[in-house]
Amino acid sequence: MSNTVTTREEMNLITAINSGLRQEMARDPAVIMYGYDIGPIGGVFRVTEGLYDEFGPQRVIDTPLSENGVLGTAVGMAVRGLRPVVEMQFMGFFYNSFGQFVCSVANMYERTGGLCAVPMTIRMTFGGGIKPLLFHSESTETFLAHTPAVRVVCPSSPYQAKGMMAASIRSDDPVVFLEHTKQYRARREPVPTEEYLLSLDKAEIIKPGKDVTVIAWGGMVEQAQLALKNVDADVELIDLRSLAPLDVETILTSVKKTGRCVVVHEARRTLGPGAEISALVHENLLEWLLAPVQRVTAFDVNFPDNQTEDFYLPDAQRIQYGIEKVMNYRY
Amino acid sequence: MSNTVTTREEMNLITAINSGLRQEMARDPAVIMYGYDIGPIGGVFRVTEGLYDEFGPQRVIDTPLSENGVLGTAVGMAVRGLRPVVEMQFMGFFYNSFGQFVCSVANMYERTGGLCAVPMTIRMTFGGGIKPLLFHSESTETFLAHTPAVRVVCPSSPYQAKGMMAASIRSDDPVVFLEHTKQYRARREPVPTEEYLLSLDKAEIIKPGKDVTVIAWGGMVEQAQLALKNVDADVELIDLRSLAPLDVETILTSVKKTGRCVVVHEARRTLGPGAEISALVHENLLEWLLAPVQRVTAFDVNFPDNQTEDFYLPDAQRIQYGIEKVMNYRY
Amino acid sequence: MGQTKWSEPKVSEDFIRILEPSGVAKGEVPNVAPEELLKWYRSIVRTRAYEDMTIRMQRRGELSVTAQSRGEEAIGVGAMAALQAGDLVYPSYRQFSGHLYWNAPLARAMAGLFGAAPETIVAHLPIDEVDLPKVQFMPYGVILASQVTHAVGSAMADQLQGSTAVTMTFTGEGSTSEGDFHDALNFAGVFKAPCVIIVVNNGWSISVPASRQTGSATFAEKASAYGLPGARVDGNDVLAVYQTVSEAVARARSGEGSTLVECVTYRVVDHNTSDSSEVYRDDEQAAYWRTLDPLDRFTAYLEGQGILTDETKQQEADEAKAFVEAAAELARSVPRSTPETMFEHHLQGEPSWAERVQRAELQAELEGRNPFLADHQPGEGS
Amino acid sequence: MGQTKWSEPKVSEDFIRILEPSGVAKGEVPNVAPEELLKWYRSIVRTRAYEDMTIRMQRRGELSVTAQSRGEEAIGVGAMAALQAGDLVYPSYRQFSGHLYWNAPLARAMAGLFGAAPETIVAHLPIDEVDLPKVQFMPYGVILASQVTHAVGSAMADQLQGSTAVTMTFTGEGSTSEGDFHDALNFAGVFKAPCVIIVVNNGWSISVPASRQTGSATFAEKASAYGLPGARVDGNDVLAVYQTVSEAVARARSGEGSTLVECVTYRVVDHNTSDSSEVYRDDEQAAYWRTLDPLDRFTAYLEGQGILTDETKQQEADEAKAFVEAAAELARSVPRSTPETMFEHHLQGEPSWAERVQRAELQAELEGRNPFLADHQPGEGS
Ligand SMILES: Cc1ncc(C[n+]2csc(CCOP(=O)(O)OP(=O)(O)O)c2C)c(N)n1
């Protein structure tokens, strides 16, 4: 996107987000960090590390332990010109603030006839694979994406994360910024040290292909990449990046070309985001499809215990099965 | 279902539910009514009318004004052998209790390894068409149905409502019982005065047909019935009745026969329940389909103001358009 | 109709009071100019005229539901008279007298009651019209107590940005049971937010009496759980409300943080036009509280002070009538929301694929075409 | 590592205390038999042995994360010793001494830490085993403070059903900021629930100090906002905890309703094994509180009373070691959860279509077959 960038540094997802946050705070005094365990500790995953030292307690604010209090007061802050970056320590705790989310975050702008926007970024840790406690592995993007008037984005790489964080903070819309815990330190890549912005509503074609379109986001992109190596098909891999709104053009263009589609997510199957993508593809491309869209997902149960989560979550193998299914389908 | 029933009375949705509640309270002392504005007032829609007089303040309990407090304490009550019937005055207020819903109501049974079930019925008023205030017309069944380990049912007629209420209360699962505000007094029909039980997980074929399957629930069933009269097609109309779990067998059997499917809901389109039904039908019946599944829904916006809600909500006309679309579809 | 009704004891009148029920002031009276007192009076008179009119409109079917603040009008005006230009209000739905005190555009509120989209109203009655209030009013909290949390965050933001604005918020006693109320007071206490939080204790939350909302004897004493000062005042006494809230505003403005003020009043009318309070309560308490009517008391006081005469009373009443009728006319002139407004003010920037498709579908329907057949779909790559 | 750390003042020791830091009792000492005191001692000793072991296991990778109650053990045992058979506990994750006091199966807790599904554990270590505690323990609240709301509802249900059981619940001081805490206390106050609500104020909520949780000087005084009595006690003094909580239990049992008890202690260790507290705080306060260690104080007291000798101390230590090792062995013998357990205990009755399809998919995967190709789909009408 940004071609003028010259210097790059190796960053993982955490340090890339941290770099994006730091630069936005330096650029705009309205940007503040807001939530619990984000100050001196720098976040339980260290995403806000160093910001308290650099910007002080007026800009990096540790709050009382209440997700609803954090989100509700942040609405008031955004109304008054701040751009709070709220941390939800885990998606499973976000449910406690769902009232404020649906009825205030997603509604204040319309309710005031466009007079009061609510420019806030809600950073939310999500996803499985690290075998923590109950409710620390949730993947309920559906609860977010079914709510109108908010953006929901999910970077899968350090490079994406930094540029999308800057764009989220600068957006005048409320943006939920999903951070996959297992990806936090999964890999490093060279990331520009300067500021840059990436689109918030465009999917990215990670690898072009002609046989089958595979759609994934967050931690599942990596699994899909692993799966590609083992299948006898030329896969077009799309990193969705935005869950709301969906980049339907990119999806339809790709599936029209390949005639096959596999959607992968950690979310439960029933009413997971794959349901919408499947419906959209079938509605619009029935005559182009060589096979029904295949959903490769977790099962319709509560996130299970540590000893069985590997059987619950989709992985490269399950994705491979999905690709083989659509490749072998005959009417 | 129950063929031994002899006496019937004209009831509307409200009086039918009331009759079901009364009989269950009389049958089982563990059944209590719980929520705000349910006691002497008998509910703002009068659904619990008379129960306070009959069963007293120990069984019909007006609570402090907190949805989360109501739902959270009800979990503790259910653990201790009561069968609370919780009233959520409007679905839009339920969001305040979403933390307790997802993490406790839907989880306690599994979390305790099956030792503590949570037998509660959550009555929830939903749906549009009565032009009230903001957040009094919500139709976010998705938030409920994407949560595992709870049942979500929605009767469309007084007869269904009474029998399904009794079954909900007797179920050892947590059941969300959706009551459509506009249907409350929409029509009366003869309903057995005796107790009877209806299934919680079976869809009902309201009218058989061979050309196109139309799937609806709640207030949309009535609109679909109106639409049938104006279309040049033999419609099979399915009243879904259960949103979780879905009665997939009934849906697939019907669509396999008709080759066409229209799903109707008041919920927003993106990730509305129609997304799941569309995905399921396409996944399983691609070779039988004569047209893509058509979703006839509201739009992806916040529920709009009173002056425009009629343009937002699907009605018989929009359903008719949907049926015509699938009837006229040519590959 | 239920046979069993609530029977609630008389609420304690152990609170700050200046105006006796008779309208005689006792003790120290706040130093307010006669013209200002007349403005308060006017705000209450106009509020009654306005709300009586909206009730009539509701009966005629011009609007679907509306609520009144009858008997509680001293609170909105008494409290908001303590504000100054640049301050903010996050109200509930019963402080109309305060809105009128600050010249909030009445027609805009009324057009909202008609069910017009905020977009329509804003476009028709522009925000920069001449009588723009000097105090910023946020929409009232439909989700009860959510506005209290917003208010505290709003005040925190002002403080962080070095503003000296004070934020005032109102909520019913029933709404103190919501988690949002707890959050708001807790954050206010921890961060010393420049905020005045007013609990309007009118005894009822629709059909549920205040005794079901808390085990504490008063709502004011909830303040101490958050390290805040709390005060309890006769909410039907505009002088006492003004005085108590003024002190709270001064505290907030000088950086000492939030105050919780409980204004004790009584909902002498139905909850709103959908309610019939005779179903769940008898009229005894309401009848008693009608004898404490804030307008009667204030009128008696002003008459006693020679500020109000029969003549000025008549003149105020006539002006109030003309005023609300003019507002109604203006409100009726707001064009109905166009269906397309439903898509407005969701996300900024380029419309998404779904938005384009759905706007086109709506357009087709409006033109009598089948939205699903129409060849309007942007399709892929377009 | 952050350069700026929190610097928190010493917390007020204005609370109920019986055991001086030296281990000498002052004032009236609760009348407890020596054998019972030894049982308390044993519960604490075994708790330390257990938690030291789980910390080692975590380091070895046998379990992913675990927390300790080190320095806070007087609270669990002191409070729960006030219960009787038939009572209930809705704990947080730091009352292990109370679990051990009531013979809660240690192996079951440990197997949970290993990440086994509750189903697996329950099936393997049946609920009706001989040492089943006479007090019912609910799972601790992973969603902070949610258990407090459950506890109050649970107590309400017991009361409605005429039981005399008392419910006890524990939560951290950080968790008092959650809406659930407000709801719980509010319902407790309104309905006079037979419940004892214990706030364990250990000064920290992960990295956030207690001063960020409330503007009030103590957590005990939050009680008054709900019309409840509140007490503040030295949480490192097992005698004072027992005495104070006993009174609260008696109140609850006699129908007088709930009590809020703040037990003041200090988290002298990291929040859990994922935490490094040196990042955000220095050790000064922790060092001070280590001098108030509840086991040291209680040991000194028991020695002074002649209840504990060097010999019995050694014996208790040896038995504790054997006890936790036996439990670990038993826990390790719990078979790993089978993948299918993930479907258990969701909905009762006939499995749905989705459940049947998905169980079959999992089965196919386990057998190395393509779950999407397999001809296992129940299909329509089957
Ligand atoms: C979160 C939420 N729950 C319930 C309602 C429905 N409701 C609207 S007003 C009201 C009563 C409020 O009582 P109170 O707070 O005392 O205010 P009052 O009406 O007496 O001014 C209720 C229950 C709502 N709007 N929002």
Ligand SMILES: Cc1ncc(C[n+]2csc(CCOP(=O)(O)OP(=O)(O)O)c2C)c(N)n1
């Ligand atoms: C609703 C919710 N929010 C956040 C968390 C993450 N979390 C787990 S423990 C903890 C700190 C709790 O502090 P406190 O209540 O004081 O208990 P302590 O750990 O000190 O015993 C946090 C923030 C959670 N489990 N649940």
Ligand SMILES: [Mg+2]
């Ligand atoms: Mg009230």
Ligand SMILES: [Mg+2]
């Ligand atoms: Mg703590």
